[in-house]
Amino acid sequence: MTLRSAGSSMAITSTKRGFLTNTEQKEVEDVVSFYDDKVTQYANQEIQTVTLKTLLGLGRSGSSNHEQGTAGDLAINLDVARYARKELPVRLARLIKATQKLPFIVGTNPYIKRVYKLYYDSFQSITASPEEIRNKDDLDRFAALLKGLVASHADVVPMLSQGFLECKKYMAKEDIKRFLDDMIRARIGIRLIAEQAISLREQRHEHETSSVETPHDDIVGVVHTELRPADLIRTCASFVQELCDVNYGSSPEVVINGQTDTTFTYVPVHLEYILCELLKNSVRATVEQSQKMGRSALNPHGIESDRRPSPTNYESGNSAVIVNQDDDQDITKRVNDFGHPPVEVTIAQGEREVTIRIRDHGGGISQEDFDAIFDYSFTTVKNENDASKDSSSDDSPYGVDSIFKGVSRLAMQAGLGGPIAGLGFGLPLTRIYAQYFGGDMHLISLQGYGCDVFLKLKQIDESLDDLQI
Numbered sequence: 001m002t003l004r005s006a007g008s009s010m011a012i013t014s015t016k017r018g019f020l021t022n023t024e025q026k027e028v029e030d031v032v033s034f035y036d037d038k039v040t041q042y043a044n045q046e047i048q049t050v051t052l053k054t055l056l057g058l059g060r061s062g063s064s065n066h067e068q069g070t071a072g073d074l075a076i077n078l079d080v081a082r083y084a085r086k087e088l089p090v091r092l093a094r095l096i097k098a099t100q101k102l103p104f105i106v107g108t109n110p111y112i113k114r115v116y117k118l119y120y121d122s123f124q125s126i127t128a129s130p131e132e133i134r135n136k137d138d139l140d141r142f143a144a145l146l147k148g149l150v151a152s153h154a155d156v157v158p159m160l161s162q163g164f165l166e167c168k169k170y171m172a173k174e175d176i177k178r179f180l181d182d183m184i185r186a187r188i189g190i191r192l193i194a195e196q197a198i199s200l201r202e203q204r205h206e207h208e209t210s211s212v213e214t215p216h217d218d219i220v221g222v223v224h225t226e227l228r229p230a231d232l233i234r235t236c237a238s239f240v241q242e243l244c245d246v247n248y249g250s251s252p253e254v255v256i257n258g259q260t261d262t263t264f265t266y267v268p269v270h271l272e273y274i275l276c277e278l279l280k281n282s283v284r285a286t287v288e289q290s291q292k293m294g295r296s297a298l299n300p301h302g303i304e305s306d307r308r309p310s311p312t313n314y315e316s317g318n319s320a321v322i323v324n325q326d327d328d329q330d331i332t333k334r335v336n337d338f339g340h341p342p343v344e345v346t347i348a349q350g351e352r353e354v355t356i357r358i359r360d361h362g363g364g365i366s367q368e369d370f371d372a373i374f375d376y377s378f379t380t381v382k383n384e385n386d387a388s389k390d391s392s393s394d395d396s397p398y399g400v401d402s403i404f405k406g407v408s409r410l411a412m413q414a415g416l417g418g419p420i421a422g423l424g425f426g427l428p429l430t431r432i433y434a435q436y437f438g439g440d441m442h443l444i445s446l447q448g449y450g451c452d453v454f455l456k457l458k459q460i461d462e463s464l465d466d467l468q469i
């Protein structure tokens with residue numbers, strides 16, 4: 001299977017002026033119908049959740065990948081597509097309504113307006129498409145429509161980040177959090193449904209055109225039943241290291257250890273997103289800590305040679321044994337040519353869950369910041385032209401100048417995968433993704449030393465029947 005390139009869920013088509021091209025800028029000026037009866041009508045309908053099992057087409061009696069053949073595949077695809085055709089407009093309408101309820105001034109922010117318009121246009125195109133999906137051709141047409149919509153939504157998260165960063169002062173923190181938590185959870189569900197409809201169809205195409213029997217037994221649409229976290233970590237690490245090189249001129253190694261041959265059932269794009277965000281945080285902290293401590297290629301330990309720690313030194317006989325490990329054993333001493341200690345990623349396979357620990361030696365988080373790190377838009381990336389400060393002196397809070405100042409301009413250079421840091425969305429979003437299928441994420445800061453992030457993910461095949469999308 002081909003994973004989407006690392007971080008592609010946050011792909012950014014960078015322009016010199018920020019997120020919006022000139023055409024998009026014009027588009028957001030267009031008046032978008034606010035009082036649309038059709039939206040209200042759909043938004044008033046109940047959401048029909050679906051179990052992951054049904055969504056994956058595993059609920060049909062007597063169906064196994066080998067037995068069902070093309071006819072069975074088609075029936076499953078039709079089920080999923082019909083469900084998507086009926087359900088997506090309801091969920092989109094609810095997002096549109098929720099966005100309309102934001103304070104007026106927040107709704108006038110160009111980024112938020114753009115997101116609103118994307119949801120509104122998607123709602124319109126799906127409801128304008130034929131209601132009946134009867135055969136292969138209908139299916140292909142509908143899947144193509146969804147594919148276009150999913151692609152057009154690729155920048156929604158960075159746009160929301162930038163929008164709410166600029167609107168911080170117009171809404172209470174808790175209200176922003178509630179809105180975004182709900183929105184992002186809804187978005188995950190919408191994408192799962194849409195991407196499942198798309199990828200089942202694509203697999204069918206591959207199946208039909210391939211001379212090899214059942215080419216991807218281990219992939220059921222968006223779910224991978226033999227996902228190897230070690231492989232995904234490697235892909236994400238090299239992507240994040242490259243991003244780090246671009247921003248800082250160097251990057252730390254990423255060491256993967258533990259049960260590296262672990263495989264489990266999960267949604268690769270979710271794990272990919274989580275890993276990229278956590279690795280970005282760790283490499284950034286590591287490199288900035290190196291700079292702070294004056295670690296360099298010439299003096300990688302950041303200490304004078306006569307103050308180097310003594311080698312292995314056991315005080316045996318004590319219940320608490322102090323071990324000054326030698327350079328080979330202590331991972332923090334394994335600095336690379338640029339003076340950075342590695343980021344360590346440890347994989348553990350439990351009976352029903354997989355735990356991934358991401359450990360860095362980037363100095364940890366101050367007590368003052370710690371309480372805020374899971375807030376949307378909270379970041380310690382400094383920018384001289386803080387858009388929200390600028391705008392306080394303006395009559396118009398979203399003057400064209402202020403939009404493109406600050407974080408967006410600094411960070412958007414990074415292109416694919418979003419900035420290395422600066423939007424303040426990494427941690428809150430990562431936690432929502434981790435919790436979506438019953439997992440969780442905890443960050444422990446050893447202030448002055450480094451951070452450990454524990455990511456616990458459930459084997460989702462254990463609970464296919466219970467997981468409601």
Ligand code: ADP
Nearest residue numbers: 281285373379380421422423424425426427451
């Ligand atoms: P961003 O990375 O855009 O700043 P995040 O939500 O990912 O937003 O992180 C918020 C803040 O938490 C970061 O700006 C940083 O100050 C702190 N942080 C997160 N992870 C780490 C880490 N591993 N080490 C040190 N600080 C961290």
Ligand code: K
Nearest residue numbers: 373375378424
């Ligand atoms: K944050």
Ligand code: MG
Nearest residue numbers: 281421426427
């Ligand atoms: Mg981050």
